[in-house]
Amino acid sequence: MLKHLLGRDIRCLLGVAAASGIATLILILVQVKDVYLPARTKYGMVFDAGSSHTALYIYQWPADKENGTGIVSQAEACTVQGPGISSYADNPTRAGASLRACLDKAMTIIPVKQQRETPTYLGATAGMRLLREQNSTKADLVFAEVSKTIQQYPVDFRGARILTGNEEGSFGWITINYLLETLVKENLTSQQISHPCYPKGYEENVTAAALYDSPCVPAPVAHDPSQILMVRGTGAPAECRSAIQKLFNFTACGANRTCGFNGVYQPPGHGQFFAFSGFYSVFHFLNLTSGQPLSDVNATIEQFCAKDWKELKMVSPGMNKTRLQDYCAASTYILTLLLQGYKFDNQTWSKIQFHRQVAAVDVGWSLGYMLNLTNTIPLEAPDQVKGQRPDLWAAAVLTTCLTLAVILWTGLALCYQRRFATYETML
Incomplete structure (x- = not known):
């Protein structure tokens, strides 16, 4: 049983x-069903080799790009100690050596396994444009030394080159409008990203204009070094304005028409204007980046330029001598360009906003450059697993x-x- x-x-x-x-x-x-793992982060580096200094920007974006363009954000910015690389024309090895500290820092940020696949670029602007015109052999030697230094690091160096003024301005425009999302930046789920830090007065979905400068190298005459504006010191705003007017023809363009530079018709400006790079740094030094009216801007520049050298050094102790003696000429130069070249006046001045950063990213040509270059990087398919x-x-x-x-x-x-x-x- x-x-x-x-x-x-x-x-x-x-x-x-x-x-x-x-x-x-x-x-x-x-x-x-198929499940895709989170996209791997990729990195890229751009050296912005300007006339006064060099900066290294480290960017990152997910490997599975949106519409072929990486959703790029700034991972780190490193300011190279010393002057711009063009200043080492007589000792080019120092130009390369100056980059090492920032490259060493980058190697601590980018994962070791991804360093050799990290595209790295060096773009030079005003200082190297001028050096190339004055002595192309010295410019080539400087480029050779900075390239040699970068190639000693485990990165995918794609070369060093001089940007034209048009490229610098175009990539700056891309940067501004990308950060303001007027170029319709989206995330991986096709939901529009919203930043809580739009600049005051910014109108969403309106493409912004970018104002950038090449101090002492006005674009229309950059091909002729003999015409480069070099007005230094204090107490001479009128002299500076006169020198600028000799470089540009601000005469009338005809009946009921206004012209900007060299007799070219300048239509009335509309929308938002973002001033960055040298525009921002000079006006920031003078505390003029908080939306002050044009009358205050004029008065501040006049008062600053009226100071003698002894008084100026007392007001700004420890300031680099070369930069300090240039602020009068630079501020007058910028103001002349904005008023006579771009035709801003008391009514339209408020449309200009001076910014160093937007959405925690430095504003300049380098991000726009990186955005453009990511189109050349093959799309990496995300890892796929089975899931339920x-x-x-x-x-x-x-x-x-x-x-x-x-x-x-x-x-x-x-x-x-x-x-x-x-x-x-x-x-």
């Missing part, structure tokens, strides 16, 4: 085990555990049945 009962129980347990196994298999197979709904996965795990328990009890029952059979035989 006991043997019969054990046999029936074992058959029930085996039935339960079989049913549980089938259920587990169904749960595992049903609703399984969490509730089904939990049910599958529970059923599997139940199945194993049933099998275990079945095995124990079989062992007990054999022992019972042996005991009966012995009797």
